[in-house]
Amino acid sequence: MKTYSPLQKVVFATSLAAVSVAIDVFFKFVLNIQFFGLPFYAIPVILGGIILGPGYGAAIGFVADAIGLFMSGGTYMPLYALGPVIWGFLPGLILYKRYSAFKLAWVVPLTYLFVNLNNTLASFVYFGSETTLSLLVLRMALIPFNSLIIFYVVKDVHVKLAPFYERFTWLKGEAKA
Template sequence: MYANVKKMVLASLFIAIEIITTRFLSIQTPIIRISLDFIPLALSAIILGPYMAGVVAAIADIFGMLIFSTGGAYFPGFTLSAFVSGFLYGVILYQKKITIKRCFFAVLTVIISTSLVLNTVWLVIITNKAAFAILSARVVKDLIMLPIQTIFIYYVWHAIESTVKSTLSFNKTF
């Protein structure tokens, strides 16, 4: 039971950090967002696993929209994209050695599946603009962000890994 409480507290912490990085530490345009929200998402995936990381991402998306709505209507497609991103990070990174190659593969998988495919579909539905017009700007942003996200995830994890492993021994009780 103590392990479940730790897991819930950590999930809540990651939700709060993700909301803060998404809403306050990002650059937002109608078609792209440059943000550091991938860091708490990837860390939650490494520590909590794929399902919890997906749930963390989905809840952060919903709460972020409810608390800090910018006037636009809520669209559930982006919540699905958030869940898929967290889940994919978890599948690729959870309980595995975190290497640059593994981080690159995780980021590439998330970028292709959610940013370039799912989110582009959602934006086409919302804006009624041609997919190519939306996709071209997103591809450029994602090509720039791919190495940045890879390096950030790798180095942030290695900076906190020993502290996390010594503090959070609950993974062995699941």
């Protein structure tokens, strides 16, 4: 019987973090907006949380955000670092081993809302109330549109990755037998 080591999970998590970094840096350079970003970097982070668990999802979000930030030349602000961690942790907490498209449909907007609230608090702390209020309206207006895109991409990629990640769950079932 073949067993899958924790190293394979770490390699998969690192691959997802690399994809997240690539997406994040691409959107930052294409749009050239330093204080506002689109959350599509969260797609691999969400997948990591769903497939590997909330701990891995949070770690993927943290690592991807830190590397993406340094690659794009931004300044590290710890409160903003909580957003990507939430993107990995919350979907992983709710959907790990209990995935369904219906749950994903409400988890994505809920997570997006929590991340927006975190980023609003961070904007208030770092930049003051004027910047916070101006970006809050834009952030909240984008939740439905971006949530739909993230939902459909995560749902479809999750199905495509099924043969790959089933071996992680198969290993857990094998250990119990």
